[in-house]
Amino acid sequence: MGNIKPYLQLTRPANLLTALADILAGMAIAGFSFTGGNYFYLLLATLGLYGGGVVLNDVFDAELDAIERPERPIPSGKVPLRAATLFGGVLLALGILCARFFALESGLIALGIAMLVILYDRNAKHSKIWGPIVMGMCRGGNLLLGISVLPAALSHYSWVGFVPIVYIGAITMISQDEVHGGKRRTLYLAGIFYATVHLVQLLVAYAQGNLLLAIPWVALHVFLVARPLWAAIQNPVGPMIGKAVKAGVLSLIVMDAAWCVAFGYWPLALLVLLLLPFSIYLAKIFAVT
Template identity: 65%
Template sequence: MSNLKPYFQLARPANIVTAIADILAGMTITQFIFEPSAHSAYWLILATIGLYGGGVVMNDVFDAELDAIERPERPIPSGKVSPNAAALLGISLLVMGIIAAGMFSLLSAQLALIIAALAVIYDRYAKHSAVFGPITMGLCRGGNLLLGMSVVSQSLIEWGWVALVPIAYIGAITLISQDEVHGGKRRSLYIAASLYMSVHAIQFIVAFQQGNGSMALLLIALHALLIGHPLWKAFQNPIGPNIGKAVKAGVLSLIVMNAAWCVAFGNWPIALVVLLLLPLSILLARVFAVT
Protein backbone atom coordinates (compact mmCIF):
# COMPACT_ATOMS: atom_id res chain seq x y z
CA MET A 1 0.00 0.00 0.00
CA SER A 2 2.89 2.34 0.78
CA ASN A 3 4.10 1.91 -2.80
CA LEU A 4 0.73 3.11 -4.06
CA LYS A 5 0.46 6.10 -1.73
CA PRO A 6 2.40 8.50 -4.03
CA TYR A 7 -0.02 7.68 -6.86
CA PHE A 8 -2.98 8.44 -4.62
CA GLN A 9 -1.26 11.69 -3.63
CA LEU A 10 -1.10 12.65 -7.29
CA ALA A 11 -4.83 12.00 -7.75
CA ARG A 12 -5.87 13.97 -4.61
CA PRO A 13 -8.64 11.64 -3.35
CA ALA A 14 -10.19 14.27 -1.08
CA ASN A 15 -10.85 16.48 -4.10
CA ILE A 16 -12.31 13.60 -6.10
CA VAL A 17 -14.96 13.16 -3.40
CA THR A 18 -16.09 16.75 -4.02
CA ALA A 19 -16.46 15.93 -7.72
CA ILE A 20 -18.76 13.04 -6.87
CA ALA A 21 -20.88 15.54 -4.93
CA ASP A 22 -21.14 17.61 -8.14
CA ILE A 23 -22.61 14.67 -10.00
CA LEU A 24 -25.16 13.93 -7.28
CA ALA A 25 -26.16 17.59 -7.14
CA GLY A 26 -26.53 17.72 -10.93
CA MET A 27 -28.72 14.64 -10.89
CA THR A 28 -30.88 16.16 -8.15
CA ILE A 29 -31.37 19.41 -10.04
CA THR A 30 -32.89 17.41 -12.90
CA GLN A 31 -35.34 15.72 -10.48
CA PHE A 32 -33.69 12.40 -11.28
CA ILE A 33 -35.27 9.49 -9.38
CA PHE A 34 -32.57 7.64 -7.46
CA GLU A 35 -33.51 3.97 -7.51
CA PRO A 36 -31.76 0.62 -8.16
CA SER A 37 -33.30 0.27 -11.61
CA ALA A 38 -31.47 3.44 -12.70
CA HIS A 39 -28.06 1.89 -12.05
CA SER A 40 -26.70 2.83 -15.48
CA ALA A 41 -26.68 6.50 -14.43
CA TYR A 42 -24.03 5.76 -11.83
CA TRP A 43 -21.49 5.38 -14.62
CA LEU A 44 -21.35 9.17 -14.33
CA ILE A 45 -19.84 8.86 -10.86
CA LEU A 46 -17.05 6.68 -12.23
CA ALA A 47 -16.66 9.19 -15.05
CA THR A 48 -16.05 12.11 -12.71
CA ILE A 49 -13.55 10.06 -10.67
CA GLY A 50 -11.55 9.50 -13.84
CA LEU A 51 -11.86 13.04 -15.15
CA TYR A 52 -10.97 14.79 -11.90
CA GLY A 53 -8.25 12.34 -10.97
CA GLY A 54 -6.72 12.51 -14.42
CA GLY A 55 -6.86 16.29 -14.45
CA VAL A 56 -4.99 16.76 -11.18
CA VAL A 57 -2.42 14.10 -12.04
CA MET A 58 -1.64 15.86 -15.31
CA ASN A 59 -1.35 19.10 -13.35
CA ASP A 60 1.60 17.62 -11.46
CA VAL A 61 3.07 16.21 -14.67
CA PHE A 62 3.17 19.64 -16.29
CA ASP A 63 4.36 21.32 -13.07
CA ALA A 64 7.16 18.85 -12.30
CA GLU A 65 9.98 21.34 -12.88
CA LEU A 66 8.31 24.10 -10.90
CA ASP A 67 7.40 21.72 -8.08
CA ALA A 68 11.07 20.66 -7.89
CA ILE A 69 11.72 24.21 -6.67
CA GLU A 70 8.55 25.11 -4.78
CA ARG A 71 7.22 21.71 -3.62
CA PRO A 72 10.06 19.18 -3.76
CA GLU A 73 8.10 16.82 -1.49
CA ARG A 74 5.50 16.16 -4.23
CA PRO A 75 5.60 12.60 -5.71
CA ILE A 76 7.25 13.46 -9.03
CA PRO A 77 10.09 15.79 -7.95
CA SER A 78 10.78 13.59 -4.91
CA GLY A 79 11.34 10.65 -7.27
CA LYS A 80 8.56 8.50 -5.80
CA VAL A 81 6.76 8.51 -9.16
CA SER A 82 8.49 8.91 -12.51
CA PRO A 83 7.18 11.54 -14.94
CA ASN A 84 6.32 8.85 -17.49
CA ALA A 85 4.39 6.77 -14.96
CA ALA A 86 2.50 9.85 -13.78
CA ALA A 87 1.63 10.84 -17.36
CA LEU A 88 0.39 7.33 -18.09
CA LEU A 89 -1.77 7.40 -14.95
CA GLY A 90 -3.22 10.82 -15.80
CA ILE A 91 -4.05 9.95 -19.41
CA SER A 92 -5.50 6.58 -18.39
CA LEU A 93 -7.80 8.22 -15.83
CA LEU A 94 -9.01 10.81 -18.35
CA VAL A 95 -9.74 8.12 -20.93
CA MET A 96 -11.52 6.05 -18.29
CA GLY A 97 -13.67 9.06 -17.45
CA ILE A 98 -14.70 9.58 -21.07
CA ILE A 99 -15.45 5.89 -21.62
CA ALA A 100 -17.47 5.64 -18.39
CA ALA A 101 -19.55 8.67 -19.40
CA GLY A 102 -20.11 7.07 -22.79
CA MET A 103 -21.52 4.00 -21.06
CA PHE A 104 -24.47 6.18 -20.10
CA SER A 105 -25.01 8.35 -23.16
CA LEU A 106 -23.35 10.04 -26.12
CA LEU A 107 -24.15 13.46 -24.62
CA SER A 108 -22.41 12.49 -21.39
CA ALA A 109 -19.37 11.31 -23.35
CA GLN A 110 -19.24 14.60 -25.25
CA LEU A 111 -19.37 16.56 -22.01
CA ALA A 112 -16.66 14.34 -20.52
CA LEU A 113 -14.44 14.92 -23.55
CA ILE A 114 -14.87 18.69 -23.18
CA ILE A 115 -14.06 18.51 -19.45
CA ALA A 116 -10.94 16.43 -20.12
CA ALA A 117 -9.77 18.90 -22.77
CA LEU A 118 -10.38 21.87 -20.48
CA ALA A 119 -8.48 20.16 -17.67
CA VAL A 120 -5.42 19.62 -19.85
CA ILE A 121 -5.64 23.18 -21.21
CA TYR A 122 -5.73 24.49 -17.66
CA ASP A 123 -2.83 22.31 -16.54
CA ARG A 124 -0.61 23.10 -19.51
CA TYR A 125 -1.45 26.66 -20.46
CA ALA A 126 -4.10 28.56 -18.49
CA LYS A 127 -3.24 28.01 -14.83
CA HIS A 128 -0.61 30.72 -14.65
CA SER A 129 -2.92 33.36 -16.12
CA ALA A 130 -4.75 35.57 -13.63
CA VAL A 131 -7.73 35.71 -16.01
CA PHE A 132 -7.85 32.51 -18.02
CA GLY A 133 -6.75 30.27 -15.15
CA PRO A 134 -9.81 30.85 -12.93
CA ILE A 135 -12.15 30.83 -15.94
CA THR A 136 -10.81 27.54 -17.34
CA MET A 137 -10.84 25.76 -13.99
CA GLY A 138 -14.33 27.10 -13.33
CA LEU A 139 -15.49 25.71 -16.67
CA CYS A 140 -14.17 22.29 -15.65
CA ARG A 141 -16.29 22.30 -12.49
CA GLY A 142 -19.31 23.76 -14.25
CA GLY A 143 -18.97 21.05 -16.87
CA ASN A 144 -18.89 18.46 -14.10
CA LEU A 145 -22.25 19.69 -12.79
CA LEU A 146 -23.62 19.50 -16.34
CA LEU A 147 -22.28 15.96 -16.56
CA GLY A 148 -24.50 15.07 -13.63
CA MET A 149 -27.42 16.90 -15.21
CA SER A 150 -26.96 14.94 -18.44
CA VAL A 151 -28.74 12.09 -16.67
CA VAL A 152 -31.93 13.84 -17.83
CA SER A 153 -30.76 15.58 -20.99
CA GLN A 154 -33.95 17.62 -21.46
CA SER A 155 -33.25 19.42 -18.18
CA LEU A 156 -30.17 21.11 -19.62
CA ILE A 157 -32.41 23.54 -21.50
CA GLU A 158 -34.13 24.72 -18.33
CA TRP A 159 -31.39 24.38 -15.73
CA GLY A 160 -28.13 24.33 -17.66
CA TRP A 161 -27.43 27.93 -16.63
CA VAL A 162 -26.90 26.71 -13.04
CA ALA A 163 -23.46 25.53 -14.19
CA LEU A 164 -22.43 29.20 -14.16
CA VAL A 165 -22.54 29.11 -10.35
CA PRO A 166 -19.71 26.58 -9.83
CA ILE A 167 -17.80 28.38 -12.57
CA ALA A 168 -17.88 31.53 -10.42
CA TYR A 169 -17.13 29.59 -7.24
CA ILE A 170 -14.17 27.64 -8.59
CA GLY A 171 -12.96 30.76 -10.35
CA ALA A 172 -12.79 32.39 -6.92
CA ILE A 173 -10.83 29.49 -5.41
CA THR A 174 -8.43 29.40 -8.35
CA LEU A 175 -7.87 33.14 -8.08
CA ILE A 176 -6.96 32.75 -4.42
CA SER A 177 -4.72 29.72 -5.07
CA GLN A 178 -2.49 31.65 -7.47
CA ASP A 179 -0.89 33.30 -4.42
CA GLU A 180 -0.73 30.15 -2.32
CA VAL A 181 3.02 29.58 -2.45
CA HIS A 182 4.39 33.10 -2.07
CA GLY A 183 1.49 34.93 -0.46
CA GLY A 184 -0.55 37.55 -2.21
CA LYS A 185 -2.50 40.76 -2.23
CA ARG A 186 -5.87 41.39 -0.65
CA ARG A 187 -7.35 42.43 -4.00
CA SER A 188 -7.72 38.80 -5.13
CA LEU A 189 -9.32 37.93 -1.80
CA TYR A 190 -11.88 40.73 -2.16
CA ILE A 191 -12.82 39.55 -5.64
CA ALA A 192 -13.13 35.98 -4.39
CA ALA A 193 -15.33 37.05 -1.47
CA SER A 194 -17.61 38.90 -3.88
CA LEU A 195 -17.93 35.80 -6.05
CA TYR A 196 -18.69 33.66 -3.00
CA MET A 197 -21.48 36.01 -1.93
CA SER A 198 -22.93 35.96 -5.45
CA VAL A 199 -23.01 32.16 -5.36
CA HIS A 200 -24.87 32.14 -2.06
CA ALA A 201 -27.36 34.74 -3.27
CA ILE A 202 -28.16 32.76 -6.43
CA GLN A 203 -28.57 29.54 -4.48
CA PHE A 204 -31.00 31.18 -2.08
CA ILE A 205 -33.03 32.78 -4.88
CA VAL A 206 -33.37 29.43 -6.69
CA ALA A 207 -34.27 27.64 -3.45
CA PHE A 208 -36.86 30.31 -2.63
CA GLN A 209 -38.41 29.99 -6.08
CA GLN A 210 -38.61 26.23 -5.57
CA GLY A 211 -40.32 26.72 -2.21
CA ASN A 212 -37.33 25.50 -0.22
CA GLY A 213 -35.68 28.77 0.76
CA SER A 214 -35.75 28.40 4.54
CA MET A 215 -34.34 24.86 4.49
CA ALA A 216 -31.62 25.67 1.98
CA LEU A 217 -30.64 28.75 3.96
CA LEU A 218 -29.30 26.53 6.75
CA LEU A 219 -26.81 24.84 4.44
CA ILE A 220 -25.98 28.06 2.63
CA ALA A 221 -25.14 29.67 5.99
CA LEU A 222 -23.03 26.66 6.97
CA HIS A 223 -21.15 26.87 3.69
CA ALA A 224 -20.56 30.59 4.18
CA LEU A 225 -19.16 29.91 7.64
CA LEU A 226 -16.83 27.16 6.45
CA ILE A 227 -15.27 29.26 3.71
CA GLY A 228 -15.59 32.62 5.47
CA HIS A 229 -13.49 31.89 8.56
CA PRO A 230 -10.25 30.91 6.77
CA LEU A 231 -10.82 33.60 4.15
CA TRP A 232 -11.05 36.23 6.89
CA LYS A 233 -7.73 35.02 8.33
CA ALA A 234 -6.20 35.36 4.88
CA PHE A 235 -7.59 38.91 4.66
CA GLN A 236 -5.90 39.79 7.92
CA ASN A 237 -2.58 38.25 6.93
CA PRO A 238 -2.32 37.20 3.25
CA ILE A 239 0.67 34.89 3.65
CA GLY A 240 1.03 31.57 1.83
CA PRO A 241 -0.11 29.24 4.65
CA ASN A 242 -3.26 31.28 5.34
CA ILE A 243 -4.12 31.41 1.66
CA GLY A 244 -3.54 27.66 1.41
CA LYS A 245 -6.04 27.07 4.22
CA ALA A 246 -8.58 29.30 2.47
CA VAL A 247 -8.14 27.29 -0.75
CA LYS A 248 -8.45 23.97 1.10
CA ALA A 249 -11.64 25.12 2.84
CA GLY A 250 -13.09 26.32 -0.45
CA VAL A 251 -12.45 22.98 -2.14
CA LEU A 252 -13.69 20.69 0.63
CA SER A 253 -16.78 22.77 1.41
CA LEU A 254 -17.90 22.36 -2.19
CA ILE A 255 -19.66 19.34 -0.76
CA VAL A 256 -21.83 21.58 1.42
CA MET A 257 -22.60 23.82 -1.55
CA ASN A 258 -23.74 20.78 -3.51
CA ALA A 259 -25.86 19.60 -0.59
CA ALA A 260 -27.50 23.04 -0.62
CA TRP A 261 -28.43 22.50 -4.28
CA CYS A 262 -30.04 19.19 -3.34
CA VAL A 263 -32.11 20.88 -0.64
CA ALA A 264 -32.97 23.77 -2.96
CA PHE A 265 -34.62 21.24 -5.25
CA GLY A 266 -36.38 19.47 -2.40
CA ASN A 267 -34.31 16.29 -2.06
CA TRP A 268 -33.25 16.05 1.59
CA PRO A 269 -32.25 12.35 1.47
CA ILE A 270 -29.67 12.95 -1.28
CA ALA A 271 -28.54 16.12 0.49
CA LEU A 272 -27.74 14.00 3.53
CA VAL A 273 -25.86 11.51 1.36
CA VAL A 274 -23.83 14.37 -0.10
CA LEU A 275 -23.12 15.79 3.37
CA LEU A 276 -21.84 12.40 4.48
CA LEU A 277 -19.14 12.79 1.84
CA LEU A 278 -17.71 15.72 3.82
CA PRO A 279 -16.17 13.74 6.71
CA LEU A 280 -14.76 11.29 4.17
CA SER A 281 -13.18 14.13 2.22
CA ILE A 282 -11.79 15.72 5.40
CA LEU A 283 -10.32 12.38 6.48
CA LEU A 284 -8.66 11.90 3.11
CA ALA A 285 -7.39 15.49 3.21
CA ARG A 286 -5.44 14.64 6.38
CA VAL A 287 -3.55 11.95 4.49
CA PHE A 288 -3.34 13.34 0.95
CA ALA A 289 -2.73 16.91 -0.24
CA VAL A 290 -5.72 18.94 -1.43
CA THR A 291 -3.85 21.77 -3.18
Protein backbone atom coordinates in the same frame (compact mmCIF):
# COMPACT_ATOMS: atom_id res chain seq x y z
CA MET B 1 0.65 0.23 -0.02
CA GLY B 2 3.94 2.09 -0.12
CA ASN B 3 4.03 1.87 -3.92
CA ILE B 4 0.37 2.82 -4.32
CA LYS B 5 0.23 5.82 -1.98
CA PRO B 6 2.23 8.20 -4.22
CA TYR B 7 -0.17 7.48 -7.08
CA LEU B 8 -3.14 8.04 -4.79
CA GLN B 9 -1.54 11.28 -3.65
CA LEU B 10 -1.42 12.47 -7.25
CA THR B 11 -5.21 12.04 -7.57
CA ARG B 12 -5.99 14.21 -4.49
CA PRO B 13 -8.43 11.69 -2.88
CA ALA B 14 -10.10 14.31 -0.67
CA ASN B 15 -10.94 16.35 -3.77
CA LEU B 16 -12.33 13.33 -5.59
CA LEU B 17 -15.20 13.22 -3.11
CA THR B 18 -16.11 16.80 -4.03
CA ALA B 19 -16.36 15.69 -7.66
CA LEU B 20 -18.80 12.94 -6.65
CA ALA B 21 -20.83 15.56 -4.79
CA ASP B 22 -21.08 17.60 -8.01
CA ILE B 23 -22.58 14.67 -9.86
CA LEU B 24 -25.13 13.96 -7.14
CA ALA B 25 -26.09 17.64 -7.02
CA GLY B 26 -26.51 17.68 -10.78
CA MET B 27 -28.78 14.65 -10.58
CA ALA B 28 -30.91 16.43 -7.99
CA ILE B 29 -31.14 19.52 -10.20
CA ALA B 30 -32.26 17.33 -13.10
CA GLY B 31 -35.00 15.78 -10.96
CA PHE B 32 -33.61 12.27 -11.27
CA SER B 33 -35.49 9.54 -9.39
CA PHE B 34 -32.38 7.39 -8.76
CA THR B 35 -33.94 4.26 -10.21
CA GLY B 36 -31.74 1.75 -11.99
CA GLY B 37 -28.01 1.45 -11.52
CA ASN B 38 -26.43 2.66 -14.73
CA TYR B 39 -26.11 6.22 -13.38
CA PHE B 40 -23.07 4.91 -11.50
CA TYR B 41 -21.25 5.31 -14.81
CA LEU B 42 -21.42 9.06 -14.24
CA LEU B 43 -19.90 8.70 -10.78
CA LEU B 44 -17.06 6.65 -12.23
CA ALA B 45 -16.67 9.16 -15.04
CA THR B 46 -16.11 12.09 -12.71
CA LEU B 47 -13.52 10.14 -10.71
CA GLY B 48 -11.59 9.50 -13.91
CA LEU B 49 -11.89 13.05 -15.19
CA TYR B 50 -10.98 14.75 -11.93
CA GLY B 51 -8.28 12.26 -11.02
CA GLY B 52 -6.72 12.44 -14.47
CA GLY B 53 -6.86 16.22 -14.42
CA VAL B 54 -4.98 16.68 -11.17
CA VAL B 55 -2.43 14.01 -12.07
CA LEU B 56 -1.64 15.76 -15.35
CA ASN B 57 -1.51 19.06 -13.49
CA ASP B 58 1.41 17.70 -11.49
CA VAL B 59 2.97 16.36 -14.69
CA PHE B 60 3.01 19.81 -16.25
CA ASP B 61 4.23 21.32 -12.97
CA ALA B 62 7.05 18.82 -12.47
CA GLU B 63 9.89 21.27 -13.08
CA LEU B 64 8.35 24.00 -10.92
CA ASP B 65 7.50 21.55 -8.14
CA ALA B 66 11.10 20.36 -8.13
CA ILE B 67 11.94 23.84 -6.84
CA GLU B 68 8.89 24.86 -4.80
CA ARG B 69 7.44 21.51 -3.66
CA PRO B 70 10.16 18.86 -3.99
CA GLU B 71 8.31 16.53 -1.61
CA ARG B 72 5.57 15.84 -4.17
CA PRO B 73 5.46 12.38 -5.79
CA ILE B 74 6.94 13.31 -9.18
CA PRO B 75 9.87 15.57 -8.18
CA SER B 76 10.68 13.28 -5.25
CA GLY B 77 11.05 10.37 -7.67
CA LYS B 78 8.32 8.27 -6.07
CA VAL B 79 6.36 8.37 -9.34
CA PRO B 80 8.34 8.59 -12.62
CA LEU B 81 7.22 11.40 -14.91
CA ARG B 82 6.39 9.02 -17.76
CA ALA B 83 4.33 6.78 -15.46
CA ALA B 84 2.44 9.78 -14.11
CA THR B 85 1.70 10.98 -17.64
CA LEU B 86 0.34 7.58 -18.62
CA PHE B 87 -1.64 7.33 -15.39
CA GLY B 88 -3.30 10.71 -15.90
CA GLY B 89 -4.06 10.03 -19.55
CA VAL B 90 -5.65 6.66 -18.79
CA LEU B 91 -7.82 8.17 -16.06
CA LEU B 92 -9.06 10.89 -18.41
CA ALA B 93 -9.83 8.34 -21.12
CA LEU B 94 -11.71 6.12 -18.68
CA GLY B 95 -13.71 9.12 -17.54
CA ILE B 96 -14.79 9.89 -21.09
CA LEU B 97 -15.62 6.25 -21.84
CA CYS B 98 -17.70 5.79 -18.69
CA ALA B 99 -19.70 8.92 -19.49
CA ARG B 100 -20.23 7.74 -23.07
CA PHE B 101 -21.43 4.36 -21.84
CA PHE B 102 -24.21 6.21 -20.04
CA ALA B 103 -25.31 8.56 -22.82
CA LEU B 104 -23.98 10.38 -25.87
CA GLU B 105 -24.68 13.75 -24.25
CA SER B 106 -22.74 12.71 -21.16
CA GLY B 107 -19.83 11.53 -23.29
CA LEU B 108 -19.67 14.84 -25.13
CA ILE B 109 -19.70 16.77 -21.86
CA ALA B 110 -16.93 14.55 -20.50
CA LEU B 111 -14.89 15.10 -23.65
CA GLY B 112 -15.31 18.84 -23.23
CA ILE B 113 -14.22 18.62 -19.60
CA ALA B 114 -11.12 16.63 -20.57
CA MET B 115 -10.17 19.23 -23.17
CA LEU B 116 -10.64 22.04 -20.65
CA VAL B 117 -8.58 20.12 -18.09
CA ILE B 118 -5.64 19.82 -20.47
CA LEU B 119 -5.99 23.48 -21.46
CA TYR B 120 -5.89 24.49 -17.81
CA ASP B 121 -3.04 22.19 -16.83
CA ARG B 122 -0.83 23.17 -19.73
CA ASN B 123 -1.57 26.84 -20.35
CA ALA B 124 -4.49 28.59 -18.68
CA LYS B 125 -3.40 28.17 -15.06
CA HIS B 126 -0.51 30.54 -15.69
CA SER B 127 -2.96 33.36 -16.43
CA LYS B 128 -4.59 35.25 -13.56
CA ILE B 129 -7.61 35.83 -15.80
CA TRP B 130 -8.01 32.64 -17.82
CA GLY B 131 -6.88 30.30 -15.06
CA PRO B 132 -9.90 30.87 -12.80
CA ILE B 133 -12.29 30.91 -15.77
CA VAL B 134 -11.10 27.64 -17.30
CA MET B 135 -10.92 25.85 -13.96
CA GLY B 136 -14.42 27.07 -13.17
CA MET B 137 -15.62 25.76 -16.52
CA CYS B 138 -14.22 22.34 -15.62
CA ARG B 139 -16.24 22.26 -12.41
CA GLY B 140 -19.30 23.68 -14.13
CA GLY B 141 -18.99 20.94 -16.72
CA ASN B 142 -18.87 18.40 -13.92
CA LEU B 143 -22.19 19.68 -12.57
CA LEU B 144 -23.64 19.47 -16.08
CA LEU B 145 -22.37 15.91 -16.27
CA GLY B 146 -24.58 15.12 -13.30
CA ILE B 147 -27.54 16.92 -14.87
CA SER B 148 -27.04 14.82 -18.01
CA VAL B 149 -28.43 11.85 -16.07
CA LEU B 150 -31.64 13.10 -17.70
CA PRO B 151 -30.37 14.56 -20.99
CA ALA B 152 -33.59 16.50 -21.55
CA ALA B 153 -32.91 18.46 -18.35
CA LEU B 154 -29.81 20.03 -19.90
CA SER B 155 -31.95 22.39 -21.95
CA HIS B 156 -33.65 23.67 -18.79
CA TYR B 157 -30.78 23.82 -16.32
CA SER B 158 -27.59 24.23 -18.33
CA TRP B 159 -27.33 27.78 -16.94
CA VAL B 160 -26.54 26.30 -13.52
CA GLY B 161 -23.16 25.33 -14.92
CA PHE B 162 -22.13 29.00 -14.80
CA VAL B 163 -22.41 29.14 -11.00
CA PRO B 164 -19.42 26.85 -10.31
CA ILE B 165 -17.40 29.01 -12.70
CA VAL B 166 -17.85 31.88 -10.25
CA TYR B 167 -17.13 29.73 -7.19
CA ILE B 168 -14.11 27.87 -8.55
CA GLY B 169 -12.93 31.11 -10.07
CA ALA B 170 -12.75 32.49 -6.54
CA ILE B 171 -10.78 29.50 -5.24
CA THR B 172 -8.39 29.59 -8.19
CA MET B 173 -7.80 33.31 -7.72
CA ILE B 174 -6.87 32.67 -4.10
CA SER B 175 -4.68 29.65 -4.87
CA GLN B 176 -2.54 31.51 -7.39
CA ASP B 177 -0.81 33.24 -4.46
CA GLU B 178 -0.66 30.20 -2.20
CA VAL B 179 3.11 29.76 -2.32
CA HIS B 180 4.37 33.34 -2.06
CA GLY B 181 1.46 35.10 -0.36
CA GLY B 182 -1.28 37.22 -1.88
CA LYS B 183 -2.97 40.59 -2.11
CA ARG B 184 -5.95 41.60 -0.03
CA ARG B 185 -7.69 43.01 -3.10
CA THR B 186 -7.73 39.56 -4.71
CA LEU B 187 -9.07 37.99 -1.52
CA TYR B 188 -11.84 40.57 -1.21
CA LEU B 189 -12.83 39.91 -4.82
CA ALA B 190 -12.95 36.19 -4.08
CA GLY B 191 -15.29 36.95 -1.18
CA ILE B 192 -17.60 38.83 -3.54
CA PHE B 193 -17.62 35.83 -5.86
CA TYR B 194 -18.52 33.55 -2.95
CA ALA B 195 -21.36 35.86 -1.93
CA THR B 196 -22.69 35.86 -5.49
CA VAL B 197 -22.90 32.07 -5.47
CA HIS B 198 -24.74 32.07 -2.14
CA LEU B 199 -27.22 34.66 -3.39
CA VAL B 200 -27.94 32.65 -6.55
CA GLN B 201 -28.55 29.50 -4.53
CA LEU B 202 -31.01 31.30 -2.27
CA LEU B 203 -32.83 32.80 -5.25
CA VAL B 204 -33.12 29.37 -6.88
CA ALA B 205 -34.37 27.86 -3.63
CA TYR B 206 -36.96 30.63 -3.39
CA ALA B 207 -38.10 29.98 -6.96
CA GLN B 208 -38.41 26.26 -6.18
CA GLY B 209 -40.34 26.93 -2.97
CA ASN B 210 -37.54 25.61 -0.76
CA LEU B 211 -36.04 28.81 0.65
CA LEU B 212 -36.55 28.03 4.34
CA LEU B 213 -34.99 24.61 3.89
CA ALA B 214 -32.03 26.00 1.98
CA ILE B 215 -31.09 28.88 4.29
CA PRO B 216 -29.35 26.72 6.96
CA TRP B 217 -27.36 24.86 4.31
CA VAL B 218 -26.21 28.01 2.57
CA ALA B 219 -25.41 29.55 5.97
CA LEU B 220 -23.26 26.54 6.83
CA HIS B 221 -21.36 26.98 3.59
CA VAL B 222 -20.87 30.69 4.27
CA PHE B 223 -19.46 29.86 7.70
CA LEU B 224 -17.03 27.27 6.35
CA VAL B 225 -15.54 29.45 3.60
CA ALA B 226 -15.77 32.90 5.20
CA ARG B 227 -13.75 32.23 8.36
CA PRO B 228 -10.52 31.08 6.67
CA LEU B 229 -10.92 33.66 3.92
CA TRP B 230 -11.22 36.46 6.47
CA ALA B 231 -8.19 35.12 8.32
CA ALA B 232 -6.25 35.19 5.04
CA ILE B 233 -7.37 38.76 4.39
CA GLN B 234 -6.08 39.77 7.81
CA ASN B 235 -2.76 38.00 7.20
CA PRO B 236 -2.28 37.23 3.47
CA VAL B 237 0.69 34.89 3.78
CA GLY B 238 1.10 31.53 2.08
CA PRO B 239 -0.05 29.24 4.92
CA MET B 240 -3.19 31.28 5.61
CA ILE B 241 -4.05 31.41 1.93
CA GLY B 242 -3.51 27.66 1.74
CA LYS B 243 -6.08 27.15 4.50
CA ALA B 244 -8.56 29.36 2.64
CA VAL B 245 -8.05 27.33 -0.53
CA LYS B 246 -8.44 24.05 1.33
CA ALA B 247 -11.66 25.25 2.96
CA GLY B 248 -13.05 26.39 -0.37
CA VAL B 249 -12.32 23.05 -2.04
CA LEU B 250 -13.65 20.82 0.73
CA SER B 251 -16.71 23.03 1.22
CA LEU B 252 -17.75 22.29 -2.34
CA ILE B 253 -19.50 19.32 -0.78
CA VAL B 254 -21.65 21.63 1.34
CA MET B 255 -22.40 23.83 -1.66
CA ASP B 256 -23.53 20.76 -3.59
CA ALA B 257 -25.68 19.69 -0.66
CA ALA B 258 -27.27 23.14 -0.74
CA TRP B 259 -28.11 22.62 -4.42
CA CYS B 260 -29.86 19.38 -3.50
CA VAL B 261 -31.95 21.15 -0.86
CA ALA B 262 -32.72 24.05 -3.20
CA PHE B 263 -34.34 21.58 -5.57
CA GLY B 264 -36.17 19.70 -2.82
CA TYR B 265 -33.85 16.70 -2.40
CA TRP B 266 -33.01 17.15 1.28
CA PRO B 267 -32.43 13.39 1.95
CA LEU B 268 -29.86 13.39 -0.84
CA ALA B 269 -28.35 16.54 0.67
CA LEU B 270 -27.74 14.63 3.89
CA LEU B 271 -26.05 11.86 1.93
CA VAL B 272 -23.85 14.38 0.12
CA LEU B 273 -22.99 16.08 3.40
CA LEU B 274 -21.78 12.74 4.77
CA LEU B 275 -18.97 12.94 2.22
CA LEU B 276 -17.53 15.94 4.08
CA PRO B 277 -16.03 14.16 7.12
CA PHE B 278 -14.48 11.56 4.84
CA SER B 279 -13.03 14.31 2.67
CA ILE B 280 -11.66 16.12 5.73
CA TYR B 281 -10.09 12.88 6.95
CA LEU B 282 -8.47 12.20 3.58
CA ALA B 283 -7.21 15.79 3.50
CA LYS B 284 -5.18 15.02 6.61
CA ILE B 285 -3.45 12.17 4.78
CA PHE B 286 -3.20 13.52 1.23
CA ALA B 287 -2.57 17.05 -0.02
CA VAL B 288 -5.57 19.00 -1.33
CA THR B 289 -3.62 21.41 -3.55
